[in-house]
Amino acid sequence: MDCPAALRPRSTMDKAAVLAHILRSKGKSTVVGGALPVSVISSNKYIAGAQGTEDDWSSVDEAIHTALAGENRAVVLVGAEGSGKTTALKNMVVDWAKGQRLQSFSHVFCFQFSELSSLQGVFSLDTLIQHHHSHTPAASIQSLLQEPEGVLFLFDGLSEYKHSLDPSVHILCSDPSQEASVSCLVASLLHGSLMKGAAFVVATRPTESLEFLSGSRVVEVLGFLKPQREAYFNGFFTDPATAKKALAHMERTVGFYDFSTSPRFCWTVCSVYKSVLDSGAELPETLTQLFVEILVHLLPTLSLGEASNRELVLALGKMASRCSLGACSGSAKEQMASFGLQQFVTSVDEFLESDGCVLSFHTRLIQEFILAICLLLDKSAYDGLEKRLAEHRRGSKFLDFFLSGLSQPLQRRPLEILLGEFNSEQIEEFKSWFESDLKATLQGFHKDEHHRCFHLLHQAQNDSLVKEIITSSARTAISYGGLSLQDTVALNYVVTCLGEMETLNLYNTRNLSEEPAQVLAPAMSHSHVINLSSSSLSAGAVSHLASALSRGFTRELDLSNSQLGDEKLKILCSGLKDCKLHKLNLRGCRLTEASCEDLASALSSNMSKLRVLQIFFNELGDEGFSKLCRALHGPACKLEELQVQRCNLSAASMKALSAAVCSVQSPLRKVNLTQNHIGDRGVEILFESLKHQHCKLQSLNVFDNEVSGVSCPHVREALMSEHCRLSELDLSVNDVGQEGALQLCQALGRPGCPVEKLGLRRCKLTVPVFKELGSVLRSGTCGLKSLTVGLNKVGNGGVKHLWDALLHPGCLLEELDVEMTGLTDACVEDLCAAIRASGTLKSVELRNNSLTDASVPALVQVMQDSPNMLEMNLKYNDFSEDVFEMMEACDKIRY
Incomplete structure (x- = not known):
């Protein structure tokens, strides 16, 4: 938009007067007040950023000019204290007066809200302008007010204004010569009834006062982001090495606070740092x-x-x-x-x-x-x-x-x-x-309050005070996930003062980026257990975690549900090759076959001490799992427990696992294959390896693996083998059936059978199977201590065989699970007799049956009378609230 021709000569004279006025320095630069805006503008150090990130930002001037060029020429400039808003407005006036920018405007008027607040009485717009801009001739003001499209109003410090500018509390005016209160005049300007068509920019700190300006274009003043801070420090210090040292120190110590983006604060820091460095003292x-x-x-x-x-x-x-x-x-x-x-x-x-x-x-x-x-x-x-x-x-x-x-x-x-x-x-x-x-x-559980404590201790800089206040009971109570950068600094200080942390709980840390991870790296290396489950980490953060693992003494790391992915796992594995980690949880980390080679390489390192690998709920597939198994053959691998539940495995990869467990060098003791698809062929291959003299496997879980009774003869033969060491076996949620289960019973009754814990939940077992199990338990040769046979509908008659077995002194059962087997009150007499007679039974699982209130007195009594019994779970039976108080009286009953 061109300036009206009639105003150009006068405007040129006005610009000279405005420039002379604004460049007339008022006040002085101070250490805490910063340089005066005029000094900043004159020295070309005005580089505050707006509306963007460290990689995508524009100058404040560019953002304002872009906003003013739009249809709605109303701009709200929002920024924190000292972020450069006042300097931005004064720079706009200087640019206009020098003829460099904003030449579509015939005049630019700048007002301070703090000065407007002090004005009493009534003014017309032209007298208000003359009051604040006496250097502008009255004749010019009268002419300008007739051409509102050529005028730009700048208002600084809205958040400091004491009066309301909400249009609903004023009778807005439209005539520049009409007298009104200052707040009414300003409200009329901002809401377009006065000088309609004029443009304006309002600068403010974040405030609720912006609500009535909702139609304006908002430009956020970001102040000095890292690139601008670097430019500023390089400009302040003549020696590049000194500038680099000063900036690095500020970023490490106070650069993580919001106010570090303030140009004024950077002026203060640079001024003080220069004095300290010149004196040779420590920063x-x-x-x-x-x-x-x-x-x-x-x-x-x-x-x-x-x-x-x-x-x-x-x-x-x-x-x-x-x-x-x-x-x-x-x-x-x-x-x-x-x-x-x-x-x-x-x-x-x-x-x-x-x-x-x-x-x-x-x-x-x-x-x-x-x-x-x-x-x-x-x-x-x-x-x-x-x-x-x-x-x-x-x-x-x-x-x-x-x-x-x-x-x-x-x-x-x-x-x-x-x-x-x-x-x-x-x-x-x-x-x-x-x-x-x-x-x-x-001692409490409010995360934010814990953070506050850490900040206070960080400010105190007293190591012995930290050790006195942070007791062992206060070190693991809650998760410190979701830390801000300043929180990580304080937490890291506390942990490093303590020298060690049992558990660094960072559960549910969202978007852990490189910078906070770098700050936390020493704390990680000082922690025995690191919990980052349900967190999301950048590649840079994983790199610092890997470095911390290799330097420190962390023995457990939980990254479950962190959506780590193959590329980030590769980075992590660089730290796994030489660390003290014993247990690694990678559950649900979106890993594929590609990760298995990196894990295998880490496991094969001579420096690896990993004992437990939980990698379930990942799409490893047979090829990936086979690669992992090949690492188990090596003399360096120390893995004792491998959890690969629901990893899309089939019988095709069981040969690799079988070869691994048969290796003379493999220390593998426990494998969990829950919810895969190994089927009968996979079970046959695996149980064949249990006969091998070098197989050390003690626990095997094939829960829900599409197994049928056809596999049970192979299981029986393995369990009867002289070399078999399997003490825990879970075949739950498979089609074992009556014939298959009877085959298992043959092995269980054989003297020397190592199985102590057996899972047959929902395996289509029948009453004859329960009868045979009862016989085996009474035999005196069976070593079973834990038996899970829930979700098999055999009713009171079937489970009675187990109650009767408990009456026999040869029965060694300590845990019995008969959940959802169809039990009613009719079984309670036998159940109570069994509990009283057994010298070993400690817990009974009776959930989801059909017991009623009538059973409760006897069950409570038997639990109170039996010192061996630790727990009876009666949840989800047919009890009414009338018996809750009775059950609550016995702390060994869950209901």
Whole structure:
């Protein structure tokens, strides 16, 4: 859009006046206040990013200009404190005045909401503009108001405005000469009734006040992301090595906080770091230490002396206290005397900024730091520290952090040189509260509160304090999944102070990226158990995990349901080849045949100590599983337990497994093949290997594997073999049937049969089978201690054979599962007699039967009378609530 011809000559003169006005520096640059916007613009250091990520960002100017070029020329600029919003607006005015950008506008007017807040009475739009832009001739303003499409209004600091701009609370005006309150004029401008067609940009911190501007285009000011921080540090320090060192240190210590994106904060850090590096001292490690350095850098420049320094800080503390308790950002200038600041008029600029008639701290951080100092410095002003702290914590985010750091002698000592000794009683009161509060919090189960404790300990930088507060009972209670980057820093500090962690519980950590994983790597290497189940990890995060495993002493790692995938597993396996890991859970990690070669390579490493591999619910297939089995032959493989449930295996890969378990070098003791498809042929191959003299297999689970009674003769022969060591066998949910089960009974009754635990749940067993099982249990030669025969509908008559067997002294059963076998109250007399007679029975599973209230008195009584019995499960029977209290009286009954 071109500028109206009639206005061009006048506009040129106006631009010169505007440029001269805005480049006339007001105030001064300060350590905590940052460089003035004009200085930033003049030095070409204005590089704040907007609307994007570290890899996809644009400058604030570009984003605003793009938004203004659209049909809706209303832009809301949203960003945190110190992110560069004010500089962005002033830069827009400078660009316009220099003729570089925004030339479609005949004039640009910039207003500060803090100044508008102080205006009383009524104004017309032209008088309001003249009041704030006296450098612009009145004749120009009158002409401009007739051409609204050529005017751009910039409003800075909406979140600081005290009055409502909601159109529903004003009678909006449309005439520029009409007088109204300032809030009504601004509301009329923003909502288009006044100067309709004009463009505007409103800058604000995130606030609910944006709701009534919902139709505007929002541009988010991101401040300094990593690329911009790097550019800024390189520009600040003349030596590239120093710039690199300073940036790396900031990123490691405070770069993970949100405020590190603030250009103002980066100015502060660079200023302090330069001073520290020039003196040859160590750079600060925490936020508290950084702000101690800020004051150590700042106070000597005021040349006040110790007594005056103390008096100034205490006066600032009174103002900080009022701002905190009132949840406000500043105080009226006339209140300076009440705080004791009037005598320090020439010094307060280093701490405070002035907007009209309101004074406020340059940042909330310096406000809270000054408050923390005063709470520990002067007891007379703050009786009852704990009460005062509770009052202030509601309006402060980092007060606890600063108090924690300042309570430590080494951290506050540089300030005591400048301010005098802190009050010892106040410090001891805080430390007493601090320790008891943290200990109590860590006994609870609120993750966020645990994180807060870790942050406070991190600020304290006291290893012995960490060991005193973080007891063993507080180390494994809850999951710390979903950590922010700053949380990982604090948690890592705590774990490394402790020296070791039994369980680092990171369950359900979503999107664990490389940076937090790198921070957590030392903590991982110090943890005996790492739980990352149901988490999602980037490739970079997996790389740091692998490195931590190879360096540390982790013995268990749970990555179940982490959707790891083949490529990330390859990265993980680099750490598995040389680590102390004994147990690895890869359940449901979307692994395929491609992963098996990497796992096989890791298992074959001479340095691998892996004993248990849980890799079930993955699509390994026969080819993949066969590759894995070949690693079990090697002399280096130490695997004792292999869980491959539901991995799409068939009989085709059982030869490879059979060869592995028969190997003289294989230590394999336990294999779980649940819910595969090995069938009768697979069972035949496997049980043939059990006869081999070198086979060490002690536990085999073929639950739900499409097996029938045809396989049972092979099972019988294997179990009767002199070399068979199988003590646990689960054939549940297979078509074993009566004939197959009777074959098994022949082996079970043979003297020397090693089976102690047998699973035959839902195997189509009949009453004759139960009769034979009862006979075998009574034989005195059967070593069965655990028998599961639930979900076989044999009723009271079938299960009676097992009750009768328990009456016999030769029966060694300790656990009996007869869930859903069709039992009724009629069996209770036999059941109770069996329990009383057995000297070995410890638990009975009776779920999902048809027992009623009538059975309960006898069952409760027998459990109370039988010291051997530990548990009876009666869930899902036909009980009414009338007997719940009776069953609850016996803590050994589950109902």
